[in-house]
Amino acid sequence: MTESEFRAMVRVSHEAGHLKHSKRTGWWIAGIKDPESIAEHSWRTAVIGYLLAHAEGADPERTVTICVFHDLQEARTGDIPSVGKSYLAATPAADVARDQVQDLPAAVARGILELAGLAGGRSTAEAACAKDADKLECLLQAREYQRQGHQDVQPWIDSMVSAVRTKTGKAFAKAALEADPGEWWREMATSYGRVLAGLPAAGGS
Amino acid sequence: MTESEFRAMVRVSHEAGHLKHSKRTGWWIAGIKDPESIAEHSWRTAVIGYLLAHAEGADPERTVTICVFHDLQEARTGDIPSVGKSYLAATPAADVARDQVQDLPAAVARGILELAGLAGGRSTAEAACAKDADKLECLLQAREYQRQGHQDVQPWIDSMVSAVRTKTGKAFAKAALEADPGEWWREMATSYGRVLAGLPAAGGS
Amino acid sequence: MTESEFRAMVRVSHEAGHLKHSKRTGWWIAGIKDPESIAEHSWRTAVIGYLLAHAEGADPERTVTICVFHDLQEARTGDIPSVGKSYLAATPAADVARDQVQDLPAAVARGILELAGLAGGRSTAEAACAKDADKLECLLQAREYQRQGHQDVQPWIDSMVSAVRTKTGKAFAKAALEADPGEWWREMATSYGRVLAGLPAAGGS
Amino acid sequence: MTESEFRAMVRVSHEAGHLKHSKRTGWWIAGIKDPESIAEHSWRTAVIGYLLAHAEGADPERTVTICVFHDLQEARTGDIPSVGKSYLAATPAADVARDQVQDLPAAVARGILELAGLAGGRSTAEAACAKDADKLECLLQAREYQRQGHQDVQPWIDSMVSAVRTKTGKAFAKAALEADPGEWWREMATSYGRVLAGLPAAGGS
Amino acid sequence: MTESEFRAMVRVSHEAGHLKHSKRTGWWIAGIKDPESIAEHSWRTAVIGYLLAHAEGADPERTVTICVFHDLQEARTGDIPSVGKSYLAATPAADVARDQVQDLPAAVARGILELAGLAGGRSTAEAACAKDADKLECLLQAREYQRQGHQDVQPWIDSMVSAVRTKTGKAFAKAALEADPGEWWREMATSYGRVLAGLPAAGGS
Amino acid sequence: MTESEFRAMVRVSHEAGHLKHSKRTGWWIAGIKDPESIAEHSWRTAVIGYLLAHAEGADPERTVTICVFHDLQEARTGDIPSVGKSYLAATPAADVARDQVQDLPAAVARGILELAGLAGGRSTAEAACAKDADKLECLLQAREYQRQGHQDVQPWIDSMVSAVRTKTGKAFAKAALEADPGEWWREMATSYGRVLAGLPAAGGS
Numbered sequence A, B, C, D, E, F: 001m002t003e004s005e006f007r008a009m010v011r012v013s014h015e016a017g018h019l020k021h022s023k024r025t026g027w028w029i030a031g032i033k034d035p036e037s038i039a040e041h042s043w044r045t046a047v048i049g050y051l052l053a054h055a056e057g058a059d060p061e062r063t064v065t066i067c068v069f070h071d072l073q074e075a076r077t078g079d080i081p082s083v084g085k086s087y088l089a090a091t092p093a094a095d096v097a098r099d100q101v102q103d104l105p106a107a108v109a110r111g112i113l114e115l116a117g118l119a120g121g122r123s124t125a126e127a128a129c130a131k132d133a134d135k136l137e138c139l140l141q142a143r144e145y146q147r148q149g150h151q152d153v154q155p156w157i158d159s160m161v162s163a164v165r166t167k168t169g170k171a172f173a174k175a176a177l178e179a180d181p182g183e184w185w186r187e188m189a190t191s192y193g194r195v196l197a198g199l200p201a202a203g204g205s
Helices: A005-021 A039-055 A060-069 A093-101 A106-119 A125-147 A156-165 A167-178 A184-195 B002-023 B038-056 B061-067 B091-100 B106-119 B124-145 B154-163 B169-177 B183-195 C003-021 C038-056 C060-068 C093-101 C107-118 C127-148 C154-163 C168-179 C182-197 D005-019 D038-056 D060-069 D094-100 D104-119 D125-147 D154-163 D167-178 D183-197 E001-019 E037-054 E062-071 E095-102 E106-119 E125-147 E154-165 E169-179 E183-197 F003-023 F038-056 F060-069 F093-100 F106-119 F125-147 F154-163 F168-177 F183-197
Strands: A088-090 B089-090 C088-091 D088-090 E088-090 F088-090
Touching: A005 A039, A005 A088, A005 A093, A005 B038, A005 B169, A005 B183, A005 C182, A005 F003, A005 F154, A039 B002, A039 B038, A039 B061, A039 B106, A039 F183, A060 A106, A060 A125, A060 B038, A060 B061, A088 F003, A093 A106, A093 D088, A106 A125, A106 B038, A125 A156, A125 B002, A125 C093, A125 D088, A156 A167, A156 D183, A167 A184, A184 B002, A184 B089, A184 B183, A184 E154, B002 B091, B038 B061, B038 B124, B061 B106, B061 B183, B061 D104, B091 B106, B091 E001, B091 E183, B091 F003, B106 B124, B106 C182, B124 B154, B124 B169, B154 D167, B169 C093, B169 E154, B169 F093, B183 C154, C003 C038, C003 C093, C003 D038, C003 D125, C003 D183, C038 C127, C038 D038, C038 D060, C038 D104, C060 C107, C060 C127, C060 D038, C060 D060, C088 F168, C093 C107, C093 C182, C107 D038, C127 C154, C127 C168, C127 D167, C154 C168, C168 D005, C182 D005, C182 F154, D005 D038, D005 D094, D005 E037, D005 F003, D038 D060, D038 D154, D038 D167, D060 D104, D094 D104, D125 D154, D154 D167, D154 E183, E001 E037, E001 E095, E001 F038, E001 F125, E001 F168, E001 F183, E037 E062, E037 E125, E037 E169, E037 F038, E037 F106, E062 E106, E062 E125, E062 F038, E062 F060, E088 F088, E095 E106, E095 F038, E106 E125, E125 E154, E125 F003, E125 F125, E169 F003, F003 F038, F003 F093, F038 F125, F060 F125, F093 F106, F106 F125, F125 F154, F154 F168
Parallel strands: none
Antiparallel strands: A088 C088, B089 E088, D088 F088
């Protein structure tokens, strides 16, 4: 690998860094002034993709990798929310990605382009899981924004539920609609109250 | 897969969502008031891990997956910066992860625990790439904070450079130290100036 | 005026409110994590337009009005920064505006569309001043970001200077390049120091 | 126009830039931690003023211009919220403006002072529209904060409704109280859901 | 006092400054993205401690001082929220404080260590008031977050109420549960509405 | 103590909570978009006051208490920065405080009013230390903003140095001008680098 190729790797990594700043701008419309970044969304999408792939019998690590790269082209186009879809024509993601990876070592560039191509559809079990993970991440986020008080996110929830396609994704969405987003910490927070009060923990003797 | 298992998947995904809020608190020490989240860091770590793995001859998708999950336990422990290391003893990451995944389907839980175990060291080529990607992400971020004016991040740069271990990681770090973080957009911004000015693009006839 | 027309006026005003959330996303590329909104940019553009119009012999109030509305269509398309220009094709601003104003009273709709048409070029003295004010606002902002420590905004400064067209705009740009952005408050802050110190104000007896 | 006058124009424009940082601090009292800036408020006030003026038979462009400058003096005094009114005596806005414009070309200075004088009352149809636009902007903002979950903004809504004076302003306020702040994007968001789901748009065949 | 001791005082003060950046991270779990800092919490704790001490017959100034220093060690350990308590073992606060004050003049160091020791329990009336003030500050904050729309803070309220120990603290907690957090400004805001409307103030003739 | 008095204590504590939202607005002028709150400033002022009082032979706990309450009246007046001083006349702090404490138990109210009176000048050794602590806190903050890249804070540094009056305060200011704000964590960060690199700590065998 040449020095020039390492420089290209660093350059692409700095470009990826731009997605740490780039907000998921669709939430602005819903009144969320400081929404999460595309990087944050992409990360949890990968986590969910991993779970879905296991359940769906797809390759989890391939699914995770598709998820990680599924919005990379947005470093150049930005996140285009629903309102913008009618007014903006974006270069296909794979074409944008081609520009982004052009100086990378050939094998890496080929790999990322293949991932970009997969992310565009549901052509493989892994791509289908990644696509659903993308929607489910948004669904969970909408549910979390609701708990913060935001009252305009229901259309996002409805859209995302209706966009899920795999059997596993649908079961996940159903569970998400019934879940309490704070369930994971509720028990820990409750036991903390007992600690503060100097009471024995539940079940303690 | 049972309903209860889907509920557990949703619960873990909401827990992962907590890392979208959780800041990389070490940067507060360096005077960065609103630093990036652990989720953002984890995401770019995965991107860099992909690049390193290709160059190092490791499995890129496995590396990406280790990177995605490498800080999952911080949803429970928080990010412990250098200053805190002397004062806090944290439960081993793999033990925290065991609590986090306990209600997931057995195969998924096993998978995540295996990833957590790998992330703790450099026992495989993939783990070694993930470890270096973790450090290199921090290095690039420090360089970017420098460009924003922050004058106290040099110790982070030095620490990260000295912590990298793979041959590829070292070459990447060297390139990073010489790179201009804004190189990826410089040409696009410059051509924009020509567009604004109504001048032909460079090389145009 | 009908109730339905008042409802449309309220609807358009809420849509305009979206520009209070919408960030000037180009600054993210320059490493500015929390840049100003399109509304903020539009407001100071109007102030500058007023100054230029006086100097250029254009109608100040017409110029101000063009400036106020010059980015209204971005409520639907978002702000497309330089990097995105190569990858996104946007519906012409006047066409977007047509959708935005369709339910307004006819005279108001016609007025806003005329303003949108003017904002697209330099067809009148007022439009030319508004166009330059748009660039000069960005130039001043870049200078202010520099004072905050940001080291990557020079390309914005260069672009904006080269994009200005009126004689007055060029003189303003020249003055801006030589000005200290903090000059307006420097004297007041200095006299405050004397007050704190219990010293007589400069020139006092 | 002299170089010194251009320098003064730049200086005033940087001073105006301070209103991009200056928050509408009254909202802090209502529990809104990161409220909009005075610049953002002033901008939407101008948009609303344009709509009102058309409906009220006032000169729209003059109204817009009054709105743009109506809080300029707050660059020096800050925004004084209701709680502070009992405890602070502010120099009259026109007197503050006199200091702000003193080095501008005479005609510009005169123009801004005239605008400042008008903004203080309802002496002309345009001033009356601008005054009402100021209140209505705050009313719409309060409604938007309610949709974000804030439960303490009703006093702002009541105050603003009761402060509106023109016939048109009253009709606008009535429509605002009945409106759904998200109406403008609801249809676009809904159709997006259909796109995601791969269904034909409503009315399609 | 030596120069070296003054240097140490400055160093400790800069370390304290770190608590202006350090967020009360437990609120992230409750979905509060940008919660208050440890410094802000400590300050209001001191105000509440002053009130409690008067009511409880403790020394108010000593209580205030315990409150001010009660979280100083978190400059090194960070704020460890309920979820983390099961996974992290922290060095005792007094031991951390010993490192923090080691270069201070002996009397100052001794004083701060004594305060740190007191803050750990309820060994004196002042310490008991400070401990309760710490919990009550969190209780009031939770109530304020509720008014901002947050729907997941009830466990914090319950925990804090149950953790209060002094008679005065319990009466304060009871009053807090019944209070409207906005009561202090309600009358001022209402009279402002009358001012805006040009009506005489209540009771005016 | 009556229920009504506890309600008043809660009301005052919520009012104090407003200072957790209220920014030190003077920093906006220096280009600091998101400066610290008055609560944060007050807290570190108290810490510094404690250090100064020890050195100056004043009562440390009384000094701390003066510092904690020294800006309480700003919950009603806001922070008035240097630029505003020429244009705003504020009700004397002690008079504002009288309104704030009017429903508190008489002894508490008397205590707070006495503190407010002291905070206005240098009438006792404790008041003089508190006054200097107020200035020195601002000085340290300015130094910290400089390290974050801000280039317009020197006038704040100069003002604060010149406003300090006690012998101890002057020595502290001198030390502050020579200090590196990051000195307190430098060694810890450096040793962290060695840990990451797997090297023995300095001085280890």
